Structures are given as C-alpha cells and as structure tokens.
Amino acid sequence: MTLKVALLGCGNVGSQVARILLDEQAELAARIGATLELTGIAVRNVDAPREGDLPRELFTTDAEGLIDGADVVIELMGGLEPAGTLIKRSLNRGASVVTGNKALLAAQLPDLTAAAHTGGAQLLYEAAVAGAIPILRPIRESLAGDHITKVLGIVNGTTNFILDAMDTHGSQFEDVLAEAQRLGYAEADPTADVAGHDAAAKAALLASLAFHTTFDLENVYCEGITEISADDVAAAADAGMVVKLLAIAEKTTDSSGAEGINVRVHPTLLSRQHPLAAVRGAFNAVFVEAENAGELMFYGQGAGGAPTASAVMGDVVSIARDVAAGGGAAKEAQPRPTRALDIAESTTRYSISLEVADQTGVLAEIAGIFSRHGVSIETMRQTVGSEAHDGAARLRIITHAGRESALTATVTEIEQLPVVKTVSSVVRVEGK
Numbered sequence: 001m002t003l004k005v006a007l008l009g010c011g012n013v014g015s016q017v018a019r020i021l022l023d024e025q026a027e028l029a030a031r032i033g034a035t036l037e038l039t040g041i042a043v044r045n046v047d048a049p050r051e052g053d054l055p056r057e058l059f060t061t062d063a064e065g066l067i068d069g070a071d072v073v074i075e076l077m078g079g080l081e082p083a084g085t086l087i088k089r090s091l092n093r094g095a096s097v098v099t100g101n102k103a104l105l106a107a108q109l110p111d112l113t114a115a116a117h118t119g120g121a122q123l124l125y126e127a128a129v130a131g132a133i134p135i136l137r138p139i140r141e142s143l144a145g146d147h148i149t150k151v152l153g154i155v156n157g158t159t160n161f162i163l164d165a166m167d168t169h170g171s172q173f174e175d176v177l178a179e180a181q182r183l184g185y186a187e188a189d190p191t192a193d194v195a196g197h198d199a200a201a202k203a204a205l206l207a208s209l210a211f212h213t214t215f216d217l218e219n220v221y222c223e224g225i226t227e228i229s230a231d232d233v234a235a236a237a238d239a240g241m242v243v244k245l246l247a248i249a250e251k252t253t254d255s256s257g258a259e260g261i262n263v264r265v266h267p268t269l270l271s272r273q274h275p276l277a278a279v280r281g282a283f284n285a286v287f288v289e290a291e292n293a294g295e296l297m298f299y300g301q302g303a304g305g306a307p308t309a310s311a312v313m314g315d316v317v318s319i320a321r322d323v324a325a326g327g328g329a330a331k332e333a334q335p336r337p338t339r340a341l342d343i344a345e346s347t348t349r350y351s352i353s354l355e356v357a358d359q360t361g362v363l364a365e366i367a368g369i370f371s372r373h374g375v376s377i378e379t380m381r382q383t384v385g386s387e388a389h390d391g392a393a394r395l396r397i398i399t400h401a402g403r404e405s406a407l408t409a410t411v412t413e414i415e416q417l418p419v420v421k422t423v424s425s426v427v428r429v430e431g432k
C-alpha cells in the first residue's frame with residue numbers, strides 16, 4: 001500500500017520534513033506497513049534558492065491541485081490563509097492533516113475539528129505546542145483517564161532564548177532576537193513571539209485539550225517580554241531569581257467560589273531552584289498537575305526545524321498506521337463548554353520595584369496600603385544611594401499570594417502616593 005503525502009511549505013520545518021520523508025522512506029515503510037510517497041511540495045516560488053538537495057520536480061505553486069490527490073496533507077506554510085482553506089478542503093474530502101500552525105488552530109479549532117468530522121479524517125498537531133516535546137498526545141491519550149488541574153510551562157523557544165541570553169551574558173534584546181531568527185526559532189513575524197501571541201495560542205490549545213473544552217484565544221490574558229528590561233533581569237538575578245515567559249492554564253474558583261478556567265501568559269519571576277529556571281536557550285518545558293498522576297514534567301527542544309519535524313513525523317506515522325490498518329481511529333468526545341475566568345480572578349504573587357522619597361514614615365504608609373487590600377508582604381528590600389536617583393530610595397517588594405484584582409488595586413493606590421516617585425516594574429512571581 002502507498003499513501004500519497006502532500007507537503008505545503010518548505011521553510012525551516014517543511015524542508016526538514018521533506019528530508020526525513022525522502023531519506024527515511026524504507027525505514028518508515030517498515031514501521032508503518034505502507035509506503036509514504038511525497039507527491040509534491042507547495043511553495044511560493046519554485047525557483048527560489050534553497051538549502052539541501054530536494055528534487056526540484058517536487059516543487060509546485062499549485063497547492064490546491066497537490067492536496068486534491070493526497071491521502072495525508074502536511075501544512076507547514078504558517079499563517080491563517082491560505083493555510084486554513086487548504087486544511088479544511090483536505091479534511092472535508094477525507095485526507096488527514098498534520099500541522100504545526102498554532103496561530104490557525106487556536107483561532108479556528110472548532111471549524112477545523114468539524115471539517116475533520118465531516119470528512120472522517122484526522123487532524124493532528126503535536127508540533128504546534130512545544131515543538132519536539134510529546135505533550136499533546138500524553139494529555140489527549142495517556143492522561144485521558146485522569147483530571148488535569150493545572151498546566152504551566154515555557155512554550156516559546158524564541159523568548160526563552162532571549163531571556164536566557166540577557167540573564168547569562170547580559171545580551172541586548174535585539175541582538176538575541178536576530179540570532180533566534182537566524183536559527184529558525186522565531187515566527188515569520190517575530191512580534192508573535194516577543195508579544196506573547198505565540199505562547200497564548202499554545203496556551204489556548206493546551207487548555208482546550210487538558211480541560212476537554214474549546215478555550216477561546218480571546219480569553220487568554222497575554223503579556224509579552226517587550227517591557228522586560230536589562231534592569232529587571234539583573235534585579236531578578238540579584239534576588240536569586242530568573243525571568244521566564246510562562247503559559248499557565250488552571251482550573252480555579254473566582255471570589256464567589258464558582259469554578260472556571262484561567263489561562264494566562266506573562267513574564268514571571270522564578271526562584272533559581274525552580275525546575276523551570278533551569279530551562280535554557282530555545283528549550284521548552286511543560287508541567288502538568290493531575291489529580292491522580294500528581295506532577296509531571298515534559299522537557300525538550302521547543303523550536304527549530306529538525307526538532308519540530310520530529311513531532312510532525314510522529315503524527316504522520318500515527319495517521320499512516322491507522323489508514324494502513326483500515327482507518328477508524330478512536331474519536332474524542334465533543335468538547336464541553338466551560339467558564340473562562342478573567343486574570344483579575346487568578347491568584348498570583350507580585351514583585352514590585354518602586355522609587356520613593358527617602359523620608360520617615362514612607363514604608364509605613366506603603367505597608368498600610370498593602371494591608372488595606374488584604375495583600376501580605378513576603379519581603380521588602382530598600383536600597384539608598386548609588387542605585388537610586390536624587391536622594392530617593394529604591395524598594396523591591398515581593399508579596400505573598402493574593403487575588404490579582406487586590407494586587408493591581410494595591411499598585412494603583414501606591415502609584416498615587418505623593419512620596420512615590422515611580423513604580424518602575426511589576427512582575428508576577430510563581431512558586432514558593
């Protein structure tokens with residue numbers, strides 16, 4: 001049996017998938033029990049210079065013609081269109097699809113899933129979240145009999161690469177971003193990485209699978225790393241901490257006790273002892289907490305052509321084995337509706353840096369505001385002198401856990417105090 005495989009896109013990931021399909025054809029056939037024939041690669045320009053030695057006759061600009069003869073379609077063009085239309089067309093006519101396009105999946109998961117049901121086809125996307133790390137299949141299959149309560153992780157390689165270089169070498173944001181682009185980690189428009197949108201899309205997908213629902217991307221709170229300064233990174237290091245961009249999805253309760261799901265992406269301070277603090281470069285790691293399994297951690301390469309191609313090929317082999325065995329892969333139950341909780345209802349800790357007048361009574365005034373909002377201070381560190389300006393004192397306050405709404409109200413009130421010159425940064429803190 002031979003399965004026709006159409007590949008859409010030949011960039012960082014697509015070119016690596018093509019290489020594996022061609023170089024490993026015999027080994028893959030032995031594992032699957034059917035041969036995978038790469039019938040063509042849809043590109044924008046057939047004559048564009050490319051690395052590697054992929055046969056030129058495989059390239060075509062006719063993506064629609066290519067998918068119409070395929071059993072399996074691999075979409076690695078990225079972007080919402082024409083990727084969305086091509087994927088739906090493939091699924092509707094019964095061809096299974098593998099994609100790494102988290103932006104599209106997070107925006108259109110219900111429509112894409114409906115197309116897969118209509119065509120009796122599969123839609124798999126392990127590459128879309130945390131690159132090479134097997135995380136969606138374990139959530140979807142291995143933990144299907146458990147209750148996941150929280151997912152927390154570093155899911156964007158580019159921003160982790162940037163924050164790590166700022167922490168380790170004191171590098172400049174722009175220089176490291178250019179390096180991440182050169183290494184094939186960044187999105188075509190790297191704003192998606194640094195503004196947190198890529199991590200937010202992944203967080204929505206993780207929440208949807210972990211909580212058996214469809215979590216709307218619009219309900220993901222999203223803050224990127226563009227406001228994180230070299231000062232923030234150095235101050236974190238001073239305090240024995242590190243800044244990481246975290247995606248957090250958790251089942252929780254609001255102030256009235258009603259249950260819901262909160263999903264958020266933001267820069268976060270972690271103690272250097274925290275396991276996620278040791279995740280360096282473009283690596284990713286995802287913590288999963290489940291009622292019966294307890295804590296699980298998944299770690300590996302979160303970006304890059306070859307690592308991501310590994311996840312794509314895992315999905316392709318899984319689909320091909322199913323087709324070779326006559327089809328009928330198990331269907332998941334319909335997602336159930338859920339209540340999205342606003343970030344204001346989440347429980348977190350704040351690290352607040354501020355400059356205040358160096359005079360008697362200031363600390364008591366500030367402590368009074370915390371106390372009125374029911375927010376408890378864990379540590380308060382004051383520096384007077386070279387680090388602070390104009391005879392001002394610099395304060396760094398780390399709170400105990402509190403409701404985000406109480407923490408923001410505290411900061412707003414502190415900003416209005418005449419003795420406070422400026423609140424220079426507010427970063428959330430995770431872990432003990």
Ligand SMILES: NC(=O)c1ccc[n+]([C@@H]2O[C@H](COP(=O)([O-])OP(=O)(O)OC[C@H]3O[C@@H](n4cnc5c(N)ncnc54)[C@H](O)[C@@H]3O)[C@@H](O)[C@H]2O)c1
Binds near residue numbers: 011014076187
């Ligand atoms: N690079 C990674 O580390 C990584 C990891 C996980 C997921 N992804 C996802 O995989 C997808 C591809 O990523 P990439 O890094 O390979 O991107 P890329 O920009 O390197 O490659 C995309 C390729 O698709 C081609 N393309 C775009 N529109 C096209 C069209 N209309 N017709 C034909 N060709 C078209 C582009 O010319 C380009 O060569 C994206 O959805 C991305 O989010 C990437």
Ligand SMILES: N[C@@H](CCO)C(=O)O
Binds near residue numbers: 129130131193
């Ligand atoms: N741009 C993404 C690619 C992997 O999804 C990242 O940096 O993590």
Ligand code: NA
Binds near residue numbers: 126129130
């Ligand atoms: Na993955």
